Amino acid sequence: MSTNIPNTFSRRxxxxxxxxxxxxxxxxxxxxxxxxxxxxxxxxxxSLNFNDFNAFIKIADNGYVTIYSPNPEIGQxxxxxxxxxxxxxxxxxxDHVNVEQGKLDTENFQRQVAGGxxxxxxxxxxxxxxxxxxxxxxxxxxxxxxGVEASTCSTKQGVITNAKGExxxxxxxxxxxxxxxxxxGVTLKEPKDYTIIGHDAVNVDIxxxxxxxxxxxxxxxxxxxxxxxxxxxxxxxxxxxxxDDTEAKKVDGVTxxxxxxxxxxxxxxxxxxxxxxLGQSDKIAVVATSTWQAMKGRDALKAVWEDGxxxxxxxxxxxxxIKILDGSNLxxxxxxxxxxxxxxxxxxxxERTYESPFLPHACMEPMNFFADVTADKVHLVGPIQxxxxxxxxxxxxLGxxxxxxxxxxxxMGGGFGRRLYGDFAIEAAELSAKIxxxxxxVCTREDDIGIGVYRPGIKYRIKAGVKDGKVTSYHLKxxxxxxxxxxxxxxxxxxxxxxxxxxxxxxxxxxxxxxxxRAPYTHFLAFAEQAxxxxxxxxxxIDPVQLRLDLLQNVKGHKDENIQYEPKRMEDVINLxxxxxxxxxxxxxxxxxxxxYYCHNTHVAEVADVVIENDKPVVKKVTVAVDxxxxxxxxxxxxxxxxxxxxxxGHAMYGDLSFSNGTxxxxxxxxxxxxxxKEAPEVETHFVENELSPTGLGEPAxxxxxxxxxxxxxQATGKRLYKQPFANKLEVKELIG
Amino acid sequence: MESFxxxxxxxxxxxxxxxxxxxxxxxxxxxxxxxxxxGCGIAQCGACTVHIDGEAARSCLLPISSVGExxxxxxxGLSEKGDHALQEAWKxxxxxxxxxxQAGQIMTAAAFLEKNPSPSTDEIKDAMHGNIxxxxxxxxxxxxVKIASEKLS
Numbered sequence: 001m002s003t004n005i006p007n008t009f010s011r012r013x014x015x016x017x018x019x020x021x022x023x024x025x026x027x028x029x030x031x032x033x034x035x036x037x038x039x040x041x042x043x044x045x046x047s048l049n050f051n052d053f054n055a056f057i058k059i060a061d062n063g064y065v066t067i068y069s070p071n072p073e074i075g076q077x078x079x080x081x082x083x084x085x086x087x088x089x090x091x092x093x094x095d096h097v098n099v100e101q102g103k104l105d106t107e108n109f110q111r112q113v114a115g116g117x118x119x120x121x122x123x124x125x126x127x128x129x130x131x132x133x134x135x136x137x138x139x140x141x142x143x144x145x146x147g148v149e150a151s152t153c154s155t156k157q158g159v160i161t162n163a164k165g166e167x168x169x170x171x172x173x174x175x176x177x178x179x180x181x182x183x184x185g186v187t188l189k190e191p192k193d194y195t196i197i198g199h200d201a202v203n204v205d206i207x208x209x210x211x212x213x214x215x216x217x218x219x220x221x222x223x224x225x226x227x228x229x230x231x232x233x234x235x236x237x238x239x240x241x242x243x244d245d246t247e248a249k250k251v252d253g254v255t256x257x258x259x260x261x262x263x264x265x266x267x268x269x270x271x272x273x274x275x276x277x278l279g280q281s282d283k284i285a286v287v288a289t290s291t292w293q294a295m296k297g298r299d300a301l302k303a304v305w306e307d308g309x310x311x312x313x314x315x316x317x318x319x320x321x322i323k324i325l326d327g328s329n330l331x332x333x334x335x336x337x338x339x340x341x342x343x344x345x346x347x348x349x350x351e352r353t354y355e356s357p358f359l360p361h362a363c364m365e366p367m368n369f370f371a372d373v374t375a376d377k378v379h380l381v382g383p384i385q386x387x388x389x390x391x392x393x394x395x396x397x398l399g400x401x402x403x404x405x406x407x408x409x410x411x412m413g414g415g416f417g418r419r420l421y422g423d424f425a426i427e428a429a430e431l432s433a434k435i436x437x438x439x440x441x442v443c444t445r446e447d448d449i450g451i452g453v454y455r456p457g458i459k460y461r462i463k464a465g466v467k468d469g470k471v472t473s474y475h476l477k478x479x480x481x482x483x484x485x486x487x488x489x490x491x492x493x494x495x496x497x498x499x500x501x502x503x504x505x506x507x508x509x510x511x512x513x514x515x516x517x518r519a520p521y522t523h524f525l526a527f528a529e530q531a532x533x534x535x536x537x538x539x540x541x542i543d544p545v546q547l548r549l550d551l552l553q554n555v556k557g558h559k560d561e562n563i564q565y566e567p568k569r570m571e572d573v574i575n576l577x578x579x580x581x582x583x584x585x586x587x588x589x590x591x592x593x594x595x596x597y598y599c600h601n602t603h604v605a606e607v608a609d610v611v612i613e614n615d616k617p618v619v620k621k622v623t624v625a626v627d628x629x630x631x632x633x634x635x636x637x638x639x640x641x642x643x644x645x646x647x648x649x650g651h652a653m654y655g656d657l658s659f660s661n662g663t664x665x666x667x668x669x670x671x672x673x674x675x676x677x678k679e680a681p682e683v684e685t686h687f688v689e690n691e692l693s694p695t696g697l698g699e700p701a702x703x704x705x706x707x708x709x710x711x712x713x714x715q716a717t718g719k720r721l722y723k724q725p726f727a728n729k730l731e732v733k734e735l736i737g
Numbered sequence: 738m739e740s741f742x743x744x745x746x747x748x749x750x751x752x753x754x755x756x757x758x759x760x761x762x763x764x765x766x767x768x769x770x771x772x773x774x775x776g777c778g779i780a781q782c783g784a785c786t787v788h789i790d791g792e793a794a795r796s797c798l799l800p801i802s803s804v805g806e807x808x809x810x811x812x813x814g815l816s817e818k819g820d821h822a823l824q825e826a827w828k829x830x831x832x833x834x835x836x837x838x839q840a841g842q843i844m845t846a847a848a849f850l851e852k853n854p855s856p857s858t859d860e861i862k863d864a865m866h867g868n869i870x871x872x873x874x875x876x877x878x879x880x881x882v883k884i885a886s887e888k889l890s
Contacts, residue, residue, distance in 0.1 A: 074835060077834070200831070202828060202831045203831055203833055203836070205833075205836060206827070206828050206831065206833065206836075207819060207828070209827075209833050209836035209839050209840075210812075210819060210824040210827045210828065210833075210839065210840075210843060211772070211812065211813065211819040211824065212770070212771070212772015212773070212811065212812030212813045212840045213772065214771050215836070216774075216837060218765075218771070218774070218775060219765075219771040221769070221771075227766070252738045252755060253738070290754075290758075290762060290766040290767070291762050291765070291766055291775075292754075292755070292758045292759065292762040292766070293755070296755070296757075362871060363835075363837075363871060364774070364776050364782070364784060364835065364837040364838050364869070364870075364871045364872075365774070365776075365835075365837045366775065366776075411835070411836065412835060413774070413835050413836070413837030413838075414835045414837060414871045414872060415835075416871075442775075444778055445776065445777045445778055445779075446778075635831045636831070639831065639834055639874065639877065640834070642873070642874070642876050642877070643834055643872045643873040643874055644873075645873075646873035646875060646876075647871075647872070647873045650873065668777050668778075668779055668781065669776075669777045669779070669781035669782050669869060670777075670779060670781050674869050674871065675873060675875075676866050676867075676868075676869060676875075677862050677865045677866050677868075677875045677878065677879065678862045678863070678866045680873060680875040680876065682876060683876060
């Protein structure tokens, strides 16, 4: 368990300073590694060098602070919360802090990735230490000017005070501070003294968002920039043979029609991570002076396609995945005891299969990227969750020195995992290199959903055995398209709680591109596992909450380093959710479903309230109890939880991307249904209060919501749900209201 | 291409565009008003919502040739200083996550509150049901519309 005990920090090589030519002090720092010996600090803001530093802080001579925030913003709030941590230890008023998105030109970057709810968890120590070290340098500078011991001075709200009561503002001493040695052994604040962390801070971009200022990739413009629409294969498996661009070239404003993609195909075979829309066929780009003209030109193309690889369908996938579950050709990811023997000895067993379809990410901002490839440099601008990896891929594809790649991140109109894959940036770069012009590639919604990257279809089969009133065995099998659960997921609950325990996984290789989707694997695994435990408790005739608490007792005191969920923290969230939801004091006509889950280092318990209205089950409310350690920004944290819960419910209820002949049957929001306002329940969030290091919140609230509503719907209707989307099974159109 | 003269945010603008160009792309590409967003192109998500003579309209399906004399208002022209009651309420409630759909949400709500300044909870839900927020900030959108309505009425 990581604690927040203030520590002395002996590493000083992570931070460098300089005096800015125009006045003020600049601090460059690295979140994880030491600064390179030869890393030089710039002396003007125009030449911030993100090759050597992850992020910078400027303290102007009026005391105002600008933080060049290091992590990509996809809506998870780190552009606000990470600077809050620096500002807290720097001890400045939050309204004197301005936050700008850091640019990226880096080859040695450690974690400039938005994904896995890890930004805050990884940044916590380094961000605090950066703030505290800078504060100490300012104090040291003031103390030197006064000729007093630094230890006799204190700071508050950007002002340094000595024993005589004399004061200096931070801005007054920046010049001297910039020239001082970086101190070691700085002391961090006690959580009780926090004035910024734990207090609501509104999204730092809110003014721009509500007034429509350019922020997103799609909003980016550069003089002379052209727009490109790309004709990609109509289905997974088709390859381009030839095309006729006569009509396309007649469209006003069309400047180029080019066949391209061979470089991306070569890259894909070398680096599957950037798969996406790349790599199964050449494509045709129509380049024009405006987005609409490019799209019109694209629609006027006549292309001939041939069958390259099999055109797959959902029925085929279902058969293949069930075959995997029925067969014996699976990899064992964890094995305790002997489940087969335990099943043979059991008084009773329960076996259930849970199924879910492909899902698109359906980010509101369609994929897009700007590229300007010239002899001097490669300028890339756009929304990307993996800027460093994408820059490296582009360098590899174009055969350029990584130093030539200048990638600027924009705010992102949603990510959910889709923008981990840089395929759209790579397309833009290959196209710009081919036509020698600055160009922005813009996808339509149909491009995005029709031939993108998807959360793959998954099926779980779970079997448990009960002997003498105890769960003695648990066997989970996973069958998934293309990939399987990874890392420590096989060691999540109930690993360690059941004597005979096994997790097996197998996959079917498809030509449909698949990838991470918000809370990878756990977004569906949590439903399967927790809905199973609810049914198991029913079979055992014990209270479902008590079943979880009993199992958690078995994990206490374990010495298995793969098991990272903490029984005590899980109990705390369970008890808080039970208390706040009134689970033990049921109201007439309200049916409740309980779920507890740990993923992405955060413990969450949820209770869903379902009522029957007009003979239909309606989810009215979800009560959430969360232990994410110290809550950096409560309003932002709650926003993530509210969104995660409703997102989880929406996709479980309606999300369905089935395939016929290699093509998704839904390509836009008319057929691919997303949850809307009338279907969204109230979400009420409660935090477990402690002083433990913070963990992320972009993902952990989503997975348990699905099981909670499924269990509550069963309470209300007597129908167990095993297959997503649930709305199909319930045969109602407007289920949640 | 043809020449079209339209009224946007109180100014008269002339653009060269094909007659079938949706107003959305004229605003974004020709007039640099990028606050109006592209989400689906088929009037399903509401990210492209603007006002034409005060009525909410989906600009992604509205050809420039049919705008005519209609006065177009975009998020950039909703208020002079970004202080419309809805914009203030959005800040107060800290509504956005990714923020991409929010201009469309605000424009839909603004046209709605003009007609119904004191809506009920269900009326707000009905009015906002057509706008998708992929981050699912619905609870806060609802709250912000409610707060703005209380200030306006």
